[in-house]
Amino acid sequence: MNETADHVRELARKARIAGLHLAHATGPDRRSILLAVADELSRADVRARLLAANAEDMHEAEGRRDRGELSVALVDRLALSDKKLDALCDGLGQLADQADLIGQVQLERELDDDLVLRRVSCPLGVLGVVFEARPDAVPQITGLALRTGNAVLLKGGHEARRSNAALVQCLQGTLRTQGFDPAAIALLEDRAEVDALLSLDREVDLVIARGSSAFVHHVQSRTTIPVLGHAEGLCHLYLHHSASPPMAARIAVDAKCSYPAACNAIETLLWEPGAEPALVATVAALQQRGVELRGCEATRARHPELRPATEEDWATEYGDMILSIRRIEHIDAAIAHIERYGSRHTEAIVADDEMAAATFLAAVDAAGVFHNASTRFADGYRYGLGAEVGISTGKLHARGPVGVEGLVTYRWLLRGHGQVASDYGPGKRAFKHRNR
Amino acid sequence: MNETADHVRELARKARIAGLHLAHATGPDRRSILLAVADELSRADVRARLLAANAEDMHEAEGRRDRGELSVALVDRLALSDKKLDALCDGLGQLADQADLIGQVQLERELDDDLVLRRVSCPLGVLGVVFEARPDAVPQITGLALRTGNAVLLKGGHEARRSNAALVQCLQGTLRTQGFDPAAIALLEDRAEVDALLSLDREVDLVIARGSSAFVHHVQSRTTIPVLGHAEGLCHLYLHHSASPPMAARIAVDAKCSYPAACNAIETLLWEPGAEPALVATVAALQQRGVELRGCEATRARHPELRPATEEDWATEYGDMILSIRRIEHIDAAIAHIERYGSRHTEAIVADDEMAAATFLAAVDAAGVFHNASTRFADGYRYGLGAEVGISTGKLHARGPVGVEGLVTYRWLLRGHGQVASDYGPGKRAFKHRNR
Numbered sequence: 001m002n003e004t005a006d007h008v009r010e011l012a013r014k015a016r017i018a019g020l021h022l023a024h025a026t027g028p029d030r031r032s033i034l035l036a037v038a039d040e041l042s043r044a045d046v047r048a049r050l051l052a053a054n055a056e057d058m059h060e061a062e063g064r065r066d067r068g069e070l071s072v073a074l075v076d077r078l079a080l081s082d083k084k085l086d087a088l089c090d091g092l093g094q095l096a097d098q099a100d101l102i103g104q105v106q107l108e109r110e111l112d113d114d115l116v117l118r119r120v121s122c123p124l125g126v127l128g129v130v131f132e133a134r135p136d137a138v139p140q141i142t143g144l145a146l147r148t149g150n151a152v153l154l155k156g157g158h159e160a161r162r163s164n165a166a167l168v169q170c171l172q173g174t175l176r177t178q179g180f181d182p183a184a185i186a187l188l189e190d191r192a193e194v195d196a197l198l199s200l201d202r203e204v205d206l207v208i209a210r211g212s213s214a215f216v217h218h219v220q221s222r223t224t225i226p227v228l229g230h231a232e233g234l235c236h237l238y239l240h241h242s243a244s245p246p247m248a249a250r251i252a253v254d255a256k257c258s259y260p261a262a263c264n265a266i267e268t269l270l271w272e273p274g275a276e277p278a279l280v281a282t283v284a285a286l287q288q289r290g291v292e293l294r295g296c297e298a299t300r301a302r303h304p305e306l307r308p309a310t311e312e313d314w315a316t317e318y319g320d321m322i323l324s325i326r327r328i329e330h331i332d333a334a335i336a337h338i339e340r341y342g343s344r345h346t347e348a349i350v351a352d353d354e355m356a357a358a359t360f361l362a363a364v365d366a367a368g369v370f371h372n373a374s375t376r377f378a379d380g381y382r383y384g385l386g387a388e389v390g391i392s393t394g395k396l397h398a399r400g401p402v403g404v405e406g407l408v409t410y411r412w413l414l415r416g417h418g419q420v421a422s423d424y425g426p427g428k429r430a431f432k433h434r435n436r
Numbered sequence: 437m438n439e440t441a442d443h444v445r446e447l448a449r450k451a452r453i454a455g456l457h458l459a460h461a462t463g464p465d466r467r468s469i470l471l472a473v474a475d476e477l478s479r480a481d482v483r484a485r486l487l488a489a490n491a492e493d494m495h496e497a498e499g500r501r502d503r504g505e506l507s508v509a510l511v512d513r514l515a516l517s518d519k520k521l522d523a524l525c526d527g528l529g530q531l532a533d534q535a536d537l538i539g540q541v542q543l544e545r546e547l548d549d550d551l552v553l554r555r556v557s558c559p560l561g562v563l564g565v566v567f568e569a570r571p572d573a574v575p576q577i578t579g580l581a582l583r584t585g586n587a588v589l590l591k592g593g594h595e596a597r598r599s600n601a602a603l604v605q606c607l608q609g610t611l612r613t614q615g616f617d618p619a620a621i622a623l624l625e626d627r628a629e630v631d632a633l634l635s636l637d638r639e640v641d642l643v644i645a646r647g648s649s650a651f652v653h654h655v656q657s658r659t660t661i662p663v664l665g666h667a668e669g670l671c672h673l674y675l676h677h678s679a680s681p682p683m684a685a686r687i688a689v690d691a692k693c694s695y696p697a698a699c700n701a702i703e704t705l706l707w708e709p710g711a712e713p714a715l716v717a718t719v720a721a722l723q724q725r726g727v728e729l730r731g732c733e734a735t736r737a738r739h740p741e742l743r744p745a746t747e748e749d750w751a752t753e754y755g756d757m758i759l760s761i762r763r764i765e766h767i768d769a770a771i772a773h774i775e776r777y778g779s780r781h782t783e784a785i786v787a788d789d790e791m792a793a794a795t796f797l798a799a800v801d802a803a804g805v806f807h808n809a810s811t812r813f814a815d816g817y818r819y820g821l822g823a824e825v826g827i828s829t830g831k832l833h834a835r836g837p838v839g840v841e842g843l844v845t846y847r848w849l850l851r852g853h854g855q856v857a858s859d860y861g862p863g864k865r866a867f868k869h870r871n872r
Contacts (some may be wrong), residue, residue: 117820125831220660224656226830250856253856255856368847368848368849372854372855373852374855382857383547384547384867395641395662396832397833399847411804412814412819412835413807418687419813420694421815431818
């Protein structure tokens with residue numbers, strides 16, 4: 001373990017130094033790196049190598065899936081293809097063309113004559129990213145990190161290890177040919193190395209944890225490094241009495257069925273007296289899609305075929321084709337239910353009544369609050385952020401889908417001519433505080 | 437303990453509801469509250485009440501100081517006076533006149549026709565603030581919270597408990613007369629209540645911890661709520677060979693002696709070959725002020741009267757009239773020393789050479805990086821932020837002195853007309869992503 005800790009600390013230190021070169025490069029240089037990565041990932045020989053490594057991962061995973069050890073969804077996410085690589089190259093190109101966020105003067109203020117304060121944006125430094133068995137995350141995350149001048153230590157799901165290693169090798173090679181130190185990107189091998197990473201609070205500036213809620217909680221409880229990750233996605237859809245029945249049904253089906261394991265899928269449907277037509281249409285549409293519905297007593301009075309929902313259901317992120325349904329008395333009760341059980345991820349109202357929508361949008365405390373739209377829109381690509389490293393349900397630094405802005409911080413730079421603080425104050429010199 | 441936990445949870449829940457009214461008020465309403473607080477704190481009868489409560493705290497504290505139980509500095513900070521209250525009223529007036537940060541549309545983007553995304557600023561919600569025995573912090577912190585529509589649970593040092601209670605009563609009274617719920621401000625009584633607060637990760641959005649490094653670490657290790665606080669202030673002053681000797685001496689004296697217990701005071705002086713004239717002037721000035729100097733071997737070769745410095749000295753925040761001095765070979769070694777031992781608070785170079793200054797300002801990773809200015813300028817008032825809740829040495833969310841901006845987050849609000857995410861994607865509808 002000690003050897004592991006030393007090894008990971010060494011990787012992190014080298015990554016920090018390599019990252020400084022990225023940080024001090026120009027915006028166009030950082031842009032060029034991303035375009036070069038996209039070029040590399042478009043080359044036939046590179047693709048052959050990546051797909052061969054992926055085929056080995058897939059072969060092993062398919063065997064385990066057939067023995068019931070891995071889920072179908074995991075194996076789907078594990079697969080690389082020319083189509084996925086094309087999409088990755090497109091994404092890298094879009095990221096390359098985004099405005100560079102490093103070195104921006106966010107504020108410039110003369111504290112006094114010849115004493116000038118500037119707040120200037122800069123990279124965070126070294127990111128530790130732990131993510132699921134999904135190899136396309138490697139160029140996505142690395143692209144976001146490089147675009148913002150950050151170094152990155154990556155640890156992906158074990159099932160994707162060969163694919164990840166091939167991708168990291170390709171990315172490091174591109175860094176080298178672009179004149180940068182490949183140590184800015186490193187791949188960790190196993191959980192012991194992740195544990196070592198989590199203890200490096202001087203060497204690692206931000207941990208990004210992706211995966212199950214349990215996994216994110218595990219990471220948060222083991223480190224004092226700030227963690228960016230969504231611990232949970234317990235989202236609601238609330239049918240106001242003015243809800244259009246076909247719209248309610250369409251949004252509910254999309255929000256539950258298009259990707260039930262996604263964090264932005266809904267887990268509970270709330271309806272109020274007067275919303276019965278919308279409820280009937282929604283229940284029918286969801287039943288047709290094979291969703292298991294669990295209702296409160298008032299809901300079951302209308303739909304006795306539903307399984308009874310218990311208190312536990314309101315607090316459960318199913319991540320599956322299951323939905324709980326509860327009648328609440330009015331909009332305030334819907335807001336209170338969401339305040340109590342929601343995970344502050346994404347919450348939606350279906351209503352034709354603009355006043356009700358305005359009330360809901362003003363009152364609900366969540367990263368995303370939607371009116372007449374599916375919760376599934378809560379996503380970095382859909383928001384037009386270019387890419388995301390994850391969706392944050394915390395309120396600090398970055399909230400909701402986190403793109404490049406979440407990987408940037410700032411420093412306060414002060415240039416003087418020998419001024420000292422004790423010359424200022426009541427009865428002494430006064431600050432001028434002139435913004436420029 | 438269970439009763440305490442329930443009581444604090446109830447305070448936090450009431451504070452959240454009361455805070456929502458502040459959040460939904462207009463900017464001018466929030467401004468009026470601060471002006472009303474300043475008016476109240478200017479009234480003779482209110483002042484008489486506050487100063488009487490403070491006199492009781494002072495009487496007890498002075499007795500304990502005389503028995504050696506409390507430091508002189510603590511008792512100084514504890515004292516309220518008309519002058520301090522005048523300064524507080526001035527500060528509240530300035531804060532009132534700052535631009536309102538709530539409800540700002542930070543981004544507005546049409547994802548598609550009739551599907552509009554807005555990123556809108558909003559308060560964090562409920563702040564828990566634990567601070568030293570310094571009653572002027574009560575109106576300062578509460579002012580920052582109210583200006584940004586946040587509710588606040590306060591716990592100040594025990595020695596100031598009567599002063600704090602009188603101040604909170606006055607603040608709550610002003611909220612009431614302004615038509616807001618006084619439950620938006622609550623005062624915790626003891627450490628058990630603080631422990632209870634730290635466990636309320638659903639009810640409390642941000643903990644601000646002020647005080648000693650040990651105390652901040654203690655808080656950080658006991659909660660999963662994000663903590664904003666400076667764990668340490670280990671700042672350096674680096675004398676480049678081009679440093680002006682009188683400027684070096686003047687800055688070093690200010691940065692060490694004007695308030696040695698402050699987090700932005702320096703703990704180590706670095707000098708390089710060629711900077712001997714600046715070193716000599718600085719050592720003489722510091723010795724004249726009675727600073728205990730500890731030197732590395734190379735420093736002691738020139739100044740044999742210095743006590744030897746050990747490895748431990750480089751890693752120590754003295755918070756006292758002690759300074760360690762080390763010779764380093766060149767600017768890169770200075771940067772490396774700071775990277776290794778610094779706390780990323782504030783770092784300064786004295787140099788006439790502009791290239792050296794530019795290198796230092798570009799390379800040092802700290803909240804503040806200064807050229808030819810005292811580290812003591814790292815302060816919310818001096819930066820012109822109006823006020824500060826503390827200085828953050830973390831890199832996320834807010835860095836350096838934290839004013840109103842650190843108490844604000846945002847939500848993503850999406851308004852559609854029934855759109856669903858599965859209608860978009862390759863071969864389907866494309867997003868428009870038009871910024872407005």
